Amino acid sequence: MCDLAEYLPEQLPERSILHSDMNSFYASVEAMLDPKLRGKAVAVCGSQETRHGIVLAKSQKAKKAGVKTGMAVWEARQCCPDLIVVPPQYDAYIKYSKLAHEIYLRYTDQMEPFGMDECWLDLTGTGRDPVQTADEIRETVKSELGLTVSIGVSFNKIFAKLGSDMKKPDAVTVITRQNFRSLVWPLAASEILYCGRATTRRLARYGVLTIGDIAATPPELLQDWLGINGLALWRYAAGLDCSRVMTDGWEAPVKSIGHGVTCVSDLLNDGEVWHVMLELAQEVGHRLRSQDFLAGGVQLTLRDNGLLFTQYQAKREAATRSAMEIAQDCFRLFRENYRWETPVRAICVRAVRLVSSREPQQLGIFDDAARREKQDRLEAAIDDIRRRYGKRAVYNACLMGDIKVHEIGASEVTMPGMMYV
Amino acid sequence: MRDGDKMARKVYVEVILKTDREGKNRPLSILWEDGTRYEVDRLLDVRRAASLKVGGGGMRYVIMIRGQQCRLFEEDGRWFVEADGPEDGERGES
Ligand SMILES: [Mg+2]
Numbered sequence A: 001m002c003d004l005a006e007y008l009p010e011q012l013p014e015r016s017i018l019h020s021d022m023n024s025f026y027a028s029v030e031a032m033l034d035p036k037l038r039g040k041a042v043a044v045c046g047s048q049e050t051r052h053g054i055v056l057a058k059s060q061k062a063k064k065a066g067v068k069t070g071m072a073v074w075e076a077r078q079c080c081p082d083l084i085v086v087p088p089q090y091d092a093y094i095k096y097s098k099l100a101h102e103i104y105l106r107y108t109d110q111m112e113p114f115g116m117d118e119c120w121l122d123l124t125g126t127g128r129d130p131v132q133t134a135d136e137i138r139e140t141v142k143s144e145l146g147l148t149v150s151i152g153v154s155f156n157k158i159f160a161k162l163g164s165d166m167k168k169p170d171a172v173t174v175i176t177r178q179n180f181r182s183l184v185w186p187l188a189a190s191e192i193l194y195c196g197r198a199t200t201r202r203l204a205r206y207g208v209l210t211i212g213d214i215a216a217t218p219p220e221l222l223q224d225w226l227g228i229n230g231l232a233l234w235r236y237a238a239g240l241d242c243s244r245v246m247t248d249g250w251e252a253p254v255k256s257i258g259h260g261v262t263c264v265s266d267l268l269n270d271g272e273v274w275h276v277m278l279e280l281a282q283e284v285g286h287r288l289r290s291q292d293f294l295a296g297g298v299q300l301t302l303r304d305n306g307l308l309f310t311q312y313q314a315k316r317e318a319a320t321r322s323a324m325e326i327a328q329d330c331f332r333l334f335r336e337n338y339r340w341e342t343p344v345r346a347i348c349v350r351a352v353r354l355v356s357s358r359e360p361q362q363l364g365i366f367d368d369a370a371r372r373e374k375q376d377r378l379e380a381a382i383d384d385i386r387r388r389y390g391k392r393a394v395y396n397a398c399l400m401g402d403i404k405v406h407e408i409g410a411s412e413v414t415m416p417g418m419m420y421v
Numbered sequence B: 001m002r003d004g005d006k007m008a009r010k011v012y013v014e015v016i017l018k019t020d021r022e023g024k025n026r027p028l029s030i031l032w033e034d035g036t037r038y039e040v041d042r043l044l045d046v047r048r049a050a051s052l053k054v055g056g057g058g059m060r061y062v063i064m065i066r067g068q069q070c071r072l073f074e075e076d077g078r079w080f081v082e083a084d085g086p087e088d089g090e091r092g093e094s
Helices: A025-033 A060-064 A073-079 A090-104 A130-145 A157-166 A197-205 A211-216 A219-226 A228-238 A270-290 A323-337 A369-389
Strands: A017-022 A042-045 A055-058 A084-086 A111-114 A118-122 A149-154 A171-174 A257-267 A293-304 A309-320 A344-356 B009-012 B014-019 B025-031 B037-039 B042-050 B057-065 B068-075 B078-083
Touching (some): A017 A130, A118 A157, A130 B042, A211 A228, A219 A228, B025 B057, B025 B068
Parallel strands (some): A149 A171
Antiparallel strands (some): A017 A118
């Protein structure tokens, strides 16, 4: 990392970075797969039949009507009465995300995905014209996949990302060393990557409202206010970000895979909680498997019927993608921590500390590798049957009973990871 | 049948293929849903494409059957054609 305070962006080595963002990704995939949804207000929602299902993604038209991610389905219907609600098809999203990556890789091997629908590409040294390439990628994704992307072209990752947000859908925005002061600096501070809500609020207290304001603030002052992040933020705003596009281990930006549900009625005892956890863990296990990950830990989020959230996390000795092990870890956390002062209403099971399943694993001393291997094969077979014949085809015996879940669905797939610096 | 005038349909078909030594596929004939087998007279274009008409997509084979162009897709191991309204439907107005 260079000491940049006395540099101008013009003095840094020239780079051409693209940031490609698939527009309204989940909703666009749904509309691409089903022409009847095109041009309509569509929301991809978890647990449809329960009134607690939430909006995971929405189409342009739904967005215009006021539908927001995270809204309850009934709320979304209120602001958009002709909203079409569809359940998420994660396998399709993963497929189209991978296909987009394949297109990007035709232009450069310097690719860093950021979540499922975003990607940085570094064209430096490829001899390709960045703007022309961006246009070609945009056209190719449209014709080959039937999806649109917006692409930002710039001399660093931060501005490339910002550019992909400025004009969408299906557009290219170029931010150069010459025009960034007039294009970027007037934007609200919150537009810049990693300037979250708390940071934005704190900056506003000092009268720092735009990205230009951040750049005009002495970096030492920002460091006083925000710590080390203040310095990074200043570098970003001043156009001095020199973080590189990470090419290896590019699955890493997926930080966790979680699946959660709000139950149709309260869960009243350990047994009921275990049933729901196991069901959720099945889906988490499936997604770990299909994305080639192992979980190095689990996280359990609970909401009681009084809307109070609690969250517990545990590290694992050996990474796993076994639904049974993930469910058992969560249940252990639950037993150790939950005092049953109120019934449970919502549960989210999340696999964290993800590692690639393609890399060799360190085995724990007390871990029975052979047994795990066998369990893994068994679960792979179950997973395959569930995929081919539907999720109800193979069940854990204890799930056959009365489960207080209509449709398991409410969830988010990937959280973008921190950027590599 | 004229019910599909506006809305194109995704019709899955059985395909007889020739795969060459390089692994390239060439459809030789398709079996239509009514049981008629159609020979593929010419292969005009192969590329990855979305099917805007019926949704989804995959490898797209533009082929000629009895003097009409037809778009045949391979999607996740299954094959479909875009069956649409009468004006450029390849169902052959015999
Ligand atoms: Mg997006």
